Amino acid sequence: MNRITTAFADAKESGHPALLPFLCAGSPQIDSLPKLLPAMQAAGAAVVEIGFPYSDPVADGPTIAAAMHIALEEGITPEIIFEQVRSVRDDLTIGLVAMVSVSIVIALGGPASFTKQAADAGFDGCIFPDLPLGESDAYLKACKANGLSMILLISPTTPDDRAVEIANASTGFAYLIARSGITGESNDVPDISERVRNIRKRSSTPIACGFGISTPEHVGKIVQYADGAIVGSALVRRLINAHKANQDYVVEAELAVTELATGLISMDQF
Numbered sequence: 583m584n585r586i587t588t589a590f591a592d593a594k595e596s597g598h599p600a601l602l603p604f605l606c607a608g609s610p611q612i613d614s615l616p617k618l619l620p621a622m623q624a625a626g627a628a629v630v631e632i633g634f635p636y637s638d639p640v641a642d643g644p645t646i647a648a649a650m651h652i653a654l655e656e657g658i659t660p661e662i663i664f665e666q667v668r669s670v671r672d673d674l675t676i677g678l679v680a681m682v683s684v685s686i687v688i689a690l691g692g693p694a695s696f697t698k699q700a701a702d703a704g705f706d707g708c709i710f711p712d713l714p715l716g717e718s719d720a721y722l723k724a725c726k727a728n729g730l731s732m733i734l735l736i737s738p739t740t741p742d743d744r745a746v747e748i749a750n751a752s753t754g755f756a757y758l759i760a761r762s763g764i765t766g767e768s769n770d771v772p773d774i775s776e777r778v779r780n781i782r783k784r785s786s787t788p789i790a791c792g793f794g795i796s797t798p799e800h801v802g803k804i805v806q807y808a809d810g811a812i813v814g815s816a817l818v819r820r821l822i823n824a825h826k827a828n829q830d831y832v833v834e835a836e837l838a839v840t841e842l843a844t845g846l847i848s849m850d851q852f
Contacts, residue, residue: 585677585706586731586754589628590788590809598846599805600628602790603839604681604814606646607632607663608653610825615666617832618821619674625839626846629677631709631812632667634660636683645815649822660690664703671704677754679707679733693724700730707731707754715748722751733757738772742780749785756781758791758808771800778807801845813842 583591593600603622607615615632622630635650635658660682667678680700687696687710700708707730710721715734725732731754736745738759749756758781760772774791781789791804792812801811817838824834 584729584731584754585675586629586679589677590755593628593809594788599808600788600790600810601626601801601839601843601846602629602631602679602792602810602812603627603817603842604631604633604646604792604812605821606635606649606653606818607666608635608656608658609649609818610652610822610831612653612656612658612662613666614821614831615663616670618835619667619670619676619678621832621836622839623674623676625836626843627676627839628810629679629706631679631681631814632663632705634663634680634682634686636686638683638685643815645819645822649818652822660686660699664699667703667705674704677706677731678704679709679731679754680705681709681711684710684712687721693721694727697721697724697728697730701728705730707733709733709735709757711735715744715751718751722753725753731755735759736781738777745777745781746784749781749787749789752787755788755790755810756785757812758789760791760793760795760804771795771803774804775807798842798845801842805846811842811845817842 589600605618635653687693690696722732733754734748734752735757736748778789788809790810790812791808795811795813796816804811820834820838821831824831
């Protein structure tokens with residue numbers, strides 16, 4: 583069974599929803615990914631999203647855009663990301679998702695070529711954030727052929743009927759965007775309860791929610807309704823700041839995810 587499917591099945595059985603941290607490959611150092619992934623697993627991550635740096639980030643706020651700039655300056659490439667994942671895959675049980683722009687996929691030979699390379703490296707799924715549902719057939723087919731989940735995004739402005747269609751087309755889980763705009767930390771989280779209920783009436787696909795999820799309290803509020811919480815900017819910022827301060831960013835990563843994971847088991851208090 584695909585590791586992402588397994589992660590959400592295990593989360594459902596245990597009663598504790600899934601935590602999905604986001605890492606930018608190549609940040610804060612070009613060789614950071616093989617060090618960070620085992621730390622994410624040890625800290626309680628169920629699935630890790632790995633961003634493929636791109637010179638024109640899609641819907642990414644200043645923190646992740648800065649991380650991608652750092653990574654590109656460090657010399658990260660998709661080929662290096664594949665090799666780094668391959669180097670630690672046998673030591674990991676967590677699911678790994680490639681978050682990658684369609685432009686990069688096309689540059690690497692198209693969806694069939696990219697998904698084969700991703701699967702061979704040890705990825706379990708893909709998110710193509712700039713891919714609309716109406717243009718996704720070739721990508722869905724390629725992911726399926728290579729045993730990968732394909733996660734599609736549901737925006738806050740997507741009508742319910744369309745949101746259900748996107749959720750049903752997704753495999754592994756559907757990515758529910760919590761708020762409009764770009765990614766980044768926030769002081770609060772929107773109420774997603776009605777949105778999730780409306781989707782679940784007609785879709786059994788697990789739902790993970792991201793954009794602005796920054797604290798254990800945020801995680802706790804989100805997973806009262808969603809099957810998983812996605813945390814990106816808050817984690818990426820902590821890693822960059824730790825590295826700038828000459829601190830051990832791998833230790834900081836494990837600490838950050840451990841803290842965020844407390845929201846999964848103490849959500850009733852929120």
